[in-house]
Amino acid sequence: MAINPFSRRRNPAYRRYTIRMAISAAVYIAAIVAASRLLHKQAPASPGAVMIALVPGLAVLAMIWAIGRLLSELDDEYLRMLEVRKAIFATGMTLAVASVWGLLEIFTAVPSLPVFWIFPIWAMGLGAGAVWNRLTLGDAGCA
Numbered sequence: 001m002a003i004n005p006f007s008r009r010r011n012p013a014y015r016r017y018t019i020r021m022a023i024s025a026a027v028y029i030a031a032i033v034a035a036s037r038l039l040h041k042q043a044p045a046s047p048g049a050v051m052i053a054l055v056p057g058l059a060v061l062a063m064i065w066a067i068g069r070l071l072s073e074l075d076d077e078y079l080r081m082l083e084v085r086k087a088i089f090a091t092g093m094t095l096a097v098a099s100v101w102g103l104l105e106i107f108t109a110v111p112s113l114p115v116f117w118i119f120p121i122w123a124m125g126l127g128a129g130a131v132w133n134r135l136t137l138g139d140a141g142c143a
Contacts, residue, residue, distance in 0.1 A: 028059035090125025
């Protein structure tokens with residue numbers, strides 16, 4: 001039985017999650033743009049350069065925190081299960097991509113996959129997990 005998607009929009013936990021993610025994503029994008037303009041590629045690791053380069057990472061940590069808060073704030077077990085399934089799907093997909101690509105790097109001449117891409121791959125996995133939920137359960141969760 002699918003839950004009415006409009007009820008999800010009225011759920012306070014999803015509203016707080018959306019606000020937290022929007023703020024974190026805005027900081028992340030602004031920090032990436034700022035770091036790209038302020039630091040040239042392979043800048044020396046001065047304290048200032050390290051601090052500038054770490055700001056987008058702090059925004060990623062805020063996004064991870066927002067997802068964890070959503071899981072702890074959802075009082076509906078079905079909605080929580082949908083979110084956990086998405087996270088498990090995303091984690092499996094990320095581990096698969098990183099492991100397979102890592103083996104390709106070891107044994108072939110493929111280009112290196114920067115570690116930076118691990119979180120974006122995981123975030124794309126959340127979307128793929130929502131599709132998986134929709135196909136297998138008829139409901140995607142917070143998508």
